Amino acid sequence: MKIAVMTSWNVETGAAVHAKALVNVWMEMGHKVTVFSFFREEFGEDKFTGKDGRHVIRCFGKNFLDPRPILTTEFDIFIVEDLRTLPVEQLARIFPMIKERARTIHIVHEDKLPEETWFYQFLWDKVVYFDERQEFLMDIYPDAEYIPFPCFPVRRGDKIESRKRLGLPLDKKIIFTFCQRGYLPYLRYLCEGLKYKAVLLFVVSPDFEMLEKELAPPWMIVREEGALSDERFDQYLFASDAVIFHKYQNTYHRLLSSVMFQAMGAGCPIFIPQQSQYFKPLKDEVVYYSDTEDLCRKLVTFCEDEGIAKSVIESEEVFTHVNSAEKIAERYIDVFTRVLKERGL
16 A cells, blocks of 8 residues: 655654654555655754654645645555644645545544634545544544554663663662653652652753753753654663653643653653643553652652552553554554545545
Protein backbone atom coordinates (compact mmCIF):
# COMPACT_ATOMS: atom_id res chain seq x y z
CA MET A 1 0.00 0.00 0.00
CA LYS A 2 1.19 3.54 -0.76
CA ILE A 3 0.51 5.91 2.14
CA ALA A 4 1.10 9.66 2.41
CA VAL A 5 0.95 11.52 5.73
CA MET A 6 0.75 15.32 6.05
CA THR A 7 1.88 16.20 9.56
CA SER A 8 4.48 17.82 11.76
CA TRP A 9 7.52 15.55 11.99
CA ASN A 10 10.52 15.13 14.29
CA VAL A 11 9.31 17.94 16.54
CA GLU A 12 7.71 18.09 19.99
CA THR A 13 4.04 17.88 18.98
CA GLY A 14 1.39 15.27 19.61
CA ALA A 15 0.83 14.86 15.87
CA ALA A 16 4.54 14.18 15.32
CA VAL A 17 4.65 11.55 18.08
CA HIS A 18 1.45 9.90 16.85
CA ALA A 19 2.58 9.89 13.22
CA LYS A 20 6.09 8.61 13.95
CA ALA A 21 4.84 5.59 15.90
CA LEU A 22 2.59 4.57 12.99
CA VAL A 23 4.86 5.46 10.08
CA ASN A 24 7.76 3.44 11.49
CA VAL A 25 5.56 0.35 11.73
CA TRP A 26 3.96 0.80 8.31
CA MET A 27 7.41 0.97 6.75
CA GLU A 28 8.49 -2.16 8.65
CA MET A 29 5.38 -3.88 7.29
CA GLY A 30 6.55 -3.12 3.77
CA HIS A 31 4.21 -0.28 2.87
CA LYS A 32 5.60 2.68 0.93
CA VAL A 33 5.17 5.76 3.13
CA THR A 34 5.83 9.41 2.29
CA VAL A 35 5.68 12.11 4.96
CA PHE A 36 4.92 15.70 3.92
CA SER A 37 5.90 18.16 6.64
CA PHE A 38 6.86 21.70 7.63
CA PHE A 39 10.02 23.42 6.46
CA ARG A 40 12.69 23.05 9.12
CA GLU A 41 13.09 26.83 9.40
CA GLU A 42 9.51 27.04 10.71
CA PHE A 43 10.77 25.69 14.03
CA GLY A 44 14.51 26.29 14.42
CA GLU A 45 17.15 23.57 14.55
CA ASP A 46 17.09 23.23 18.35
CA LYS A 47 13.43 22.17 18.21
CA PHE A 48 13.97 18.94 16.26
CA THR A 49 13.94 15.53 17.91
CA GLY A 50 15.65 13.62 15.10
CA LYS A 51 16.97 13.56 11.55
CA ASP A 52 14.67 13.12 8.58
CA GLY A 53 14.67 9.90 6.62
CA ARG A 54 14.50 9.76 2.83
CA HIS A 55 10.74 9.31 3.05
CA VAL A 56 10.27 12.84 4.48
CA ILE A 57 9.57 15.78 2.17
CA ARG A 58 9.38 19.23 3.71
CA CYS A 59 7.19 21.32 1.44
CA PHE A 60 5.07 23.71 3.47
CA GLY A 61 4.95 26.39 6.15
CA LYS A 62 2.11 27.63 8.32
CA ASN A 63 0.71 29.77 5.48
CA PHE A 64 2.47 28.37 2.43
CA LEU A 65 2.32 25.08 0.55
CA ASP A 66 4.39 23.96 -2.42
CA PRO A 67 1.89 21.57 -4.05
CA ARG A 68 4.32 19.93 -6.46
CA PRO A 69 5.70 17.21 -4.16
CA ILE A 70 2.19 16.17 -3.10
CA LEU A 71 0.72 16.21 -6.60
CA THR A 72 3.63 14.32 -8.18
CA THR A 73 3.94 11.58 -5.53
CA GLU A 74 2.02 8.33 -5.89
CA PHE A 75 -0.18 7.25 -2.97
CA ASP A 76 -3.42 5.38 -2.38
CA ILE A 77 -4.11 6.87 1.06
CA PHE A 78 -3.64 10.52 2.04
CA ILE A 79 -3.66 11.16 5.81
CA VAL A 80 -3.84 14.51 7.54
CA GLU A 81 -2.77 14.73 11.20
CA ASP A 82 -4.06 17.72 13.18
CA LEU A 83 -5.59 19.89 10.46
CA ARG A 84 -5.55 23.05 12.59
CA THR A 85 -1.75 23.26 12.54
CA LEU A 86 -1.44 22.91 8.74
CA PRO A 87 -1.75 25.45 5.88
CA VAL A 88 -5.48 24.79 5.55
CA GLU A 89 -6.32 27.37 2.88
CA GLN A 90 -3.58 26.16 0.56
CA LEU A 91 -4.44 22.49 1.15
CA ALA A 92 -8.09 23.17 0.29
CA ARG A 93 -7.09 24.42 -3.16
CA ILE A 94 -5.43 21.14 -4.14
CA PHE A 95 -7.70 18.83 -2.15
CA PRO A 96 -10.01 18.04 -5.12
CA MET A 97 -6.98 16.82 -7.10
CA ILE A 98 -5.88 14.64 -4.15
CA LYS A 99 -9.41 13.21 -3.88
CA GLU A 100 -9.38 12.22 -7.55
CA ARG A 101 -6.64 9.66 -7.05
CA ALA A 102 -6.58 8.68 -3.37
CA ARG A 103 -8.70 8.07 -0.31
CA THR A 104 -8.41 10.78 2.34
CA ILE A 105 -8.22 10.25 6.11
CA HIS A 106 -8.35 12.90 8.83
CA ILE A 107 -6.88 12.01 12.24
CA VAL A 108 -8.52 14.58 14.49
CA HIS A 109 -6.64 16.14 17.40
CA GLU A 110 -9.39 18.58 18.51
CA ASP A 111 -10.86 18.49 22.01
CA LYS A 112 -14.24 19.88 20.88
CA LEU A 113 -16.08 20.64 17.66
CA PRO A 114 -14.34 23.70 16.19
CA GLU A 115 -16.38 26.84 15.65
CA GLU A 116 -14.42 27.76 12.51
CA THR A 117 -16.09 26.88 9.22
CA TRP A 118 -12.82 25.97 7.50
CA PHE A 119 -12.60 22.80 9.57
CA TYR A 120 -15.64 21.34 7.79
CA GLN A 121 -14.84 22.19 4.17
CA PHE A 122 -13.01 18.92 3.48
CA LEU A 123 -15.06 15.88 2.46
CA TRP A 124 -13.00 13.13 4.10
CA ASP A 125 -13.41 9.49 3.19
CA LYS A 126 -12.78 8.62 6.83
CA VAL A 127 -12.42 10.51 10.09
CA VAL A 128 -10.46 8.86 12.92
CA TYR A 129 -10.16 9.90 16.57
CA PHE A 130 -7.94 8.51 19.35
CA ASP A 131 -9.65 9.63 22.57
CA GLU A 132 -13.11 8.40 23.56
CA ARG A 133 -13.92 11.95 24.70
CA GLN A 134 -13.91 12.89 21.00
CA GLU A 135 -17.19 11.09 20.36
CA PHE A 136 -18.65 14.55 19.70
CA LEU A 137 -17.31 14.04 16.17
CA MET A 138 -20.12 11.55 15.54
CA ASP A 139 -22.56 14.48 15.41
CA ILE A 140 -20.86 15.64 12.21
CA TYR A 141 -19.19 12.45 10.98
CA PRO A 142 -21.49 9.53 11.92
CA ASP A 143 -19.00 6.92 10.70
CA ALA A 144 -16.00 8.40 12.54
CA GLU A 145 -13.88 5.61 13.98
CA TYR A 146 -12.07 5.34 17.31
CA ILE A 147 -8.51 3.96 17.17
CA PRO A 148 -6.42 4.40 20.35
CA PHE A 149 -3.21 6.41 20.50
CA PRO A 150 -0.23 4.13 19.66
CA CYS A 151 2.48 3.38 22.22
CA PHE A 152 6.18 3.36 21.48
CA PRO A 153 7.67 -0.14 21.90
CA VAL A 154 8.85 -1.66 25.17
CA ARG A 155 12.61 -1.11 25.49
CA ARG A 156 15.11 -1.34 28.31
CA GLY A 157 18.49 0.25 29.00
CA ASP A 158 21.28 -0.19 31.52
CA LYS A 159 20.74 2.23 34.41
CA ILE A 160 24.40 2.56 35.42
CA GLU A 161 25.63 2.97 31.85
CA SER A 162 22.93 5.58 31.12
CA ARG A 163 23.93 7.55 34.23
CA LYS A 164 27.59 7.47 33.22
CA ARG A 165 26.76 8.77 29.75
CA LEU A 166 24.64 11.57 31.22
CA GLY A 167 27.07 12.41 34.02
CA LEU A 168 24.54 11.63 36.76
CA PRO A 169 25.26 10.24 40.26
CA LEU A 170 25.53 6.47 40.51
CA ASP A 171 24.75 6.12 44.22
CA LYS A 172 21.41 7.96 44.58
CA LYS A 173 17.81 7.47 43.63
CA ILE A 174 17.10 9.83 40.72
CA ILE A 175 13.67 11.44 40.49
CA PHE A 176 13.42 12.95 37.02
CA THR A 177 11.08 15.86 36.32
CA PHE A 178 10.50 16.41 32.61
CA CYS A 179 10.11 20.15 31.90
CA GLN A 180 9.64 20.35 28.14
CA ARG A 181 6.63 20.18 25.77
CA GLY A 182 4.49 22.19 28.19
CA TYR A 183 5.43 20.21 31.31
CA LEU A 184 6.39 22.19 34.40
CA PRO A 185 8.53 21.69 37.51
CA TYR A 186 6.33 20.87 40.47
CA LEU A 187 8.18 19.36 43.43
CA ARG A 188 10.90 21.94 44.14
CA TYR A 189 12.13 20.58 47.48
CA LEU A 190 13.48 17.23 48.57
CA CYS A 191 11.12 15.26 50.77
CA GLU A 192 12.40 14.67 54.31
CA GLY A 193 12.45 10.89 53.90
CA LEU A 194 14.62 11.17 50.79
CA LYS A 195 17.14 13.72 52.05
CA TYR A 196 20.16 11.41 51.84
CA LYS A 197 18.85 8.91 49.33
CA ALA A 198 17.82 10.85 46.25
CA VAL A 199 18.37 13.77 43.91
CA LEU A 200 15.80 15.72 41.93
CA LEU A 201 16.72 15.98 38.25
CA PHE A 202 15.06 18.68 36.14
CA VAL A 203 15.55 18.73 32.37
CA VAL A 204 14.39 22.11 31.07
CA SER A 205 14.49 23.97 27.76
CA PRO A 206 17.27 26.59 27.43
CA ASP A 207 14.72 29.42 27.49
CA PHE A 208 12.82 28.03 30.50
CA GLU A 209 12.85 30.35 33.54
CA MET A 210 13.81 28.44 36.66
CA LEU A 211 15.65 30.25 39.44
CA GLU A 212 17.45 27.11 40.58
CA LYS A 213 19.31 26.98 37.26
CA GLU A 214 21.78 29.53 38.60
CA LEU A 215 22.45 28.04 42.02
CA ALA A 216 20.91 24.62 42.58
CA PRO A 217 21.12 22.99 46.04
CA PRO A 218 23.28 19.85 46.26
CA TRP A 219 20.24 17.54 46.03
CA MET A 220 19.02 19.13 42.79
CA ILE A 221 20.36 18.88 39.24
CA VAL A 222 19.05 21.24 36.57
CA ARG A 223 19.93 20.42 32.97
CA GLU A 224 19.28 22.70 30.02
CA GLU A 225 18.60 20.75 26.84
CA GLY A 226 17.14 21.56 23.44
CA ALA A 227 14.49 19.20 22.10
CA LEU A 228 15.44 15.70 23.22
CA SER A 229 15.94 13.09 20.54
CA ASP A 230 14.10 9.83 21.14
CA GLU A 231 17.42 8.24 22.11
CA ARG A 232 18.36 11.04 24.51
CA PHE A 233 14.92 10.99 26.13
CA ASP A 234 15.24 7.23 26.62
CA GLN A 235 18.63 7.65 28.27
CA TYR A 236 17.13 9.94 30.92
CA LEU A 237 14.29 7.48 31.51
CA PHE A 238 16.70 4.51 31.74
CA ALA A 239 18.89 6.44 34.20
CA SER A 240 16.02 7.44 36.50
CA ASP A 241 14.13 5.58 39.23
CA ALA A 242 10.95 7.59 38.67
CA VAL A 243 9.75 10.39 36.40
CA ILE A 244 7.26 13.16 37.14
CA PHE A 245 5.15 14.49 34.26
CA HIS A 246 3.33 17.55 35.59
CA LYS A 247 0.90 19.15 33.20
CA TYR A 248 -2.35 20.40 34.59
CA GLN A 249 -3.58 22.97 32.10
CA ASN A 250 -2.29 24.76 29.05
CA THR A 251 -3.20 27.84 27.04
CA TYR A 252 -4.17 25.69 24.06
CA HIS A 253 -5.67 22.55 25.57
CA ARG A 254 -5.17 19.25 23.81
CA LEU A 255 -6.70 15.95 24.75
CA LEU A 256 -3.99 13.45 25.56
CA SER A 257 -0.38 13.72 26.60
CA SER A 258 1.47 12.19 23.67
CA VAL A 259 4.72 12.06 25.65
CA MET A 260 3.13 9.48 27.95
CA PHE A 261 2.67 7.05 25.07
CA GLN A 262 6.28 7.57 24.12
CA ALA A 263 7.69 7.20 27.65
CA MET A 264 5.64 4.31 28.98
CA GLY A 265 7.63 1.58 27.24
CA ALA A 266 10.96 2.64 28.79
CA GLY A 267 10.34 0.98 32.17
CA CYS A 268 10.57 4.11 34.33
CA PRO A 269 7.65 4.46 36.80
CA ILE A 270 5.59 7.56 36.04
CA PHE A 271 4.02 10.02 38.51
CA ILE A 272 1.26 12.33 37.24
CA PRO A 273 -1.25 14.82 38.74
CA GLN A 274 -4.62 13.28 39.56
CA GLN A 275 -6.67 16.33 38.56
CA SER A 276 -5.21 16.65 35.06
CA GLN A 277 -7.30 15.81 32.01
CA TYR A 278 -4.26 14.89 29.91
CA PHE A 279 -3.93 11.36 31.28
CA LYS A 280 -7.53 10.11 31.24
CA PRO A 281 -7.02 6.57 29.91
CA LEU A 282 -4.36 5.65 32.48
CA LYS A 283 -4.98 3.83 35.77
CA ASP A 284 -2.60 1.34 37.41
CA GLU A 285 0.06 2.10 34.78
CA VAL A 286 0.99 5.30 36.66
CA VAL A 287 1.10 6.72 40.19
CA TYR A 288 -1.29 9.64 40.74
CA TYR A 289 -0.70 12.46 43.22
CA SER A 290 -3.09 15.16 44.43
CA ASP A 291 -0.60 17.77 45.73
CA THR A 292 3.03 18.15 46.78
CA GLU A 293 2.49 16.52 50.18
CA ASP A 294 0.80 13.52 48.58
CA LEU A 295 3.58 13.32 45.99
CA CYS A 296 6.22 13.39 48.73
CA ARG A 297 4.53 10.61 50.69
CA LYS A 298 4.22 8.44 47.64
CA LEU A 299 7.81 9.03 46.52
CA VAL A 300 9.15 8.09 49.96
CA THR A 301 7.05 4.91 50.03
CA PHE A 302 8.02 4.17 46.44
CA CYS A 303 11.75 4.47 47.17
CA GLU A 304 11.44 2.22 50.22
CA ASP A 305 9.36 -0.52 48.57
CA GLU A 306 10.76 -1.98 45.34
CA GLY A 307 7.53 -3.91 44.85
CA ILE A 308 5.67 -0.72 43.92
CA ALA A 309 8.01 -0.01 41.03
CA LYS A 310 7.78 -3.59 39.83
CA SER A 311 3.96 -3.49 39.90
CA VAL A 312 3.77 -0.17 38.03
CA ILE A 313 6.26 -1.31 35.38
CA GLU A 314 4.33 -4.53 34.84
CA SER A 315 1.12 -2.55 34.35
CA GLU A 316 2.96 -0.20 31.96
CA GLU A 317 4.09 -3.17 29.90
CA VAL A 318 0.57 -4.58 29.65
CA PHE A 319 -0.81 -1.20 28.53
CA THR A 320 2.04 -0.78 26.04
CA HIS A 321 1.45 -4.20 24.52
CA VAL A 322 -2.32 -3.74 24.29
CA ASN A 323 -1.87 -0.35 22.60
CA SER A 324 1.33 -1.15 20.72
CA ALA A 325 2.08 0.76 17.54
CA GLU A 326 2.07 -2.58 15.70
CA LYS A 327 -1.52 -3.37 16.73
CA ILE A 328 -2.73 0.19 16.15
CA ALA A 329 -1.00 0.38 12.75
CA GLU A 330 -2.78 -2.84 11.73
CA ARG A 331 -6.13 -1.32 12.66
CA TYR A 332 -5.38 1.65 10.41
CA ILE A 333 -4.45 -0.67 7.55
CA ASP A 334 -7.83 -2.38 7.99
CA VAL A 335 -9.51 1.03 7.70
CA PHE A 336 -7.47 1.90 4.60
CA THR A 337 -8.36 -1.43 2.99
CA ARG A 338 -12.05 -0.83 3.64
CA VAL A 339 -12.14 2.68 2.20
CA LEU A 340 -10.19 1.57 -0.87
CA LYS A 341 -12.66 -1.28 -1.48
CA GLU A 342 -15.57 1.16 -1.17
CA ARG A 343 -14.04 3.14 -4.02
CA GLY A 344 -13.12 0.05 -5.99
CA LEU A 345 -9.37 0.72 -5.96
